[in-house]
Amino acid sequence: MVNAMGWGERLQAALKEAGIAALITFALICVIIGLKTDIGPDGLEITQRWDLVASGVAIVFVGRLLLRLVVWGPEGQGRGLFSSIPKAREMPWLGKVLGVALLAIAITLPFYSGRYVVDLGILVLTYVMLGWGLNIVVGLAGLLDLGYVAFYAVGAYSYALLAHYFGWSFWLCLPLAGILAGFWGIILGFPVLRLRGDYLAIVTLAFGEIIRVVLLNWYQFTGGPDGISGIPRPSFFGIPFSRGEDGFAATFGLDFTSMHRIIFLYYLILILALITNAVTLRLRRLPLGRAWEAMREDEIACRSLGISTTNTKLSAFAIGAMFGGIAGSFFATRQGFISPESFVFMESALILSIVVLGGLGSQIGVAIAAIVMIGGFEVFRELEQYRMLIFGALLVFIMVNRPRGLMARREPSIVLKERKAIGADLVAQGEGHR
């Protein structure tokens, strides 16, 4: 086909296509970008920005032309952008090597890096933990939860309120926050037992928003939009990180620096995240975890085999929520201040995209996705207002090109003879719960 069409014809076709693309772009951006409204002295005023529109249209025209002529070839749209990246299925050792390497880096990180990197590490690890927690619900049990941030909020507020009203310590509240969030997982899980797929997603989203709205409006109890400040910092098992006589530094004969607390927080969240990972990996081998995965693949078949989908779903919600709650109380103690503003739908979307982009059900994929996304946000910090735009576009782009995520690989937890890795593209994820 390539030879059948001469260069002249090819160029003509490409020009036509690029022209159409440019025209559509013009229709899209002429009003929204071309005419900016600003509040002036007498009502809204319009600033014309045709230079921006012209450059946008020109970029699309040239880009499309080049793509068609150079990258795609004349026929179809060869979406081969990611084909050069090896599929994880072909390299089963890759995940293990990466995992060990990442773990080694994570453990040694505070020894050779400064405060900024360790702070960033804490943030990334928080999202790794949240991602792993949500992975139980979405990746293993196949229940699409768009309101995961609700459990994060429950955990954070549990610790903040218990500390605020009763003065309980972090170490007591940490498991309590997890248990409370787990209970909320069950409470919110009950009504949605019968729902599947998209409906489940929307109802969980609604629950997430309800919890946020309540936190925002229950002024007497939660402080409303003011949030709760002065949340106690964690202590080293009772020894505070303070300058005084009985502080951490003095007790262990070290010079006082504020880095001690940061490094402690870093290792704390690392351990919490690793516990999440270990529990998930163990659970996958237990009947419960196998029931989750069976339910994900086909709920009806699962029910026919005598598995109680009620228990399976509720346990997935509860355990996923528990880890979210623990991460939440860690977040509260790390920030020292929480408000409903930290628990918006965007957070749920971010955590979910970490799980999905990492490859549903893949632990190492989630970790890599969290590093890439949160690290990416940090790298593009300068471009404050553009990074969410880029985030949205990337989400679409990656999903379109690699719908199974970056590390799409499944390893069966139970085998008959030999261990074979299954590419996730062979598994009908999501058909089962529809």
Next chain:
Amino acid sequence: MARVRACARRCIGTTAVPALPVRLQRPAKEQRQFRARRVPANVSGNSMEYFIQQLINGVTLGSIYGLIAIGYTMVYGIIGMINFAHGDIFMIGAFIALIAFLVLSAVAGGALVLVLFVTLLVAMLLTSVYGWTVERVAYRPLRQSFRLAPLITAIGMSIFLQNYVQIAQGARVKPLPPQIEGGFILMETETFAVNLSYIQILIVVLTVGLMIGFTFLIQGTALGRAQRACEQDKKMAALLGVNIDRTVSITFVLGAALAAVAGLMFLLYYGVIDFFIGFLAGIKAFTAAVLGGIGSLPGAMLGGLLIGLIETFWSAYFSIEYKDVAAFSILAIVLIFLPSGLLGRPEIEKV
């Protein structure tokens, strides 16, 4: 309030993830309802007049929700996915309408009716290009994929569109002074006057007109037949010569055009928009679509009306702070007890 925000910013500043600018002050929509309320609930909260006023307000709001809900219900009917970005298409429609209105009224001067009509057409046209593009870019490549994939791209699209408008038009709210003023006073007592404004009449009449037009479109034209065929069985429809891609594209275009109408109505009714209006309006319209039975056009309209009424009465008689909670709770309750909605067909589970 400013102090609170500054404090929040300072304390959350270390978080790399930018929270969406959740506005701590009341959104514009609620301000309007405060204005419409005028009389404190305890003065005439039980009076008949107050009730009728809320009924009128609720029907108006419900019409707007209904128009957006049609976009959800058509898309769900035809490709079985929740077009999460539809609320943002509505928001873009409102912005295009605002800008087109400003430009046109500067050009044409006083001819308000003409200006509004042309604004409507421009907004519908340009917003449908958005609808078409979103489908083409984010959903079509994933039509064969597993069910989660298009939902994720829809969320991505929603985030993209919100931030796109925020960057292009600024984050501040855009006020538009009331263009259609006046109305009828239906009932009057010493403390309260029931007001039926022209804009409310316009919204309801336009909605009813569009509904009739749409019902005809679906029931009586080749396009509607193709849509219904795709809804039932895409493969079979394709074998019988229905162009699936084209039908799906047109569905998105129609949904976006209706969202643009809703956007213009919203703009005229509330007089203020910002880039974040799409999120809540989208969820409520989706609730409306589900309540009415997803896939059913009259259902979407009925659901929209019910949601509008429930929200208005809830704000009027209970608490305005929790009105979103009311809408979300209805969504959950309906899905749990009445999964196929009021007018929808029950979904048959094939093994």
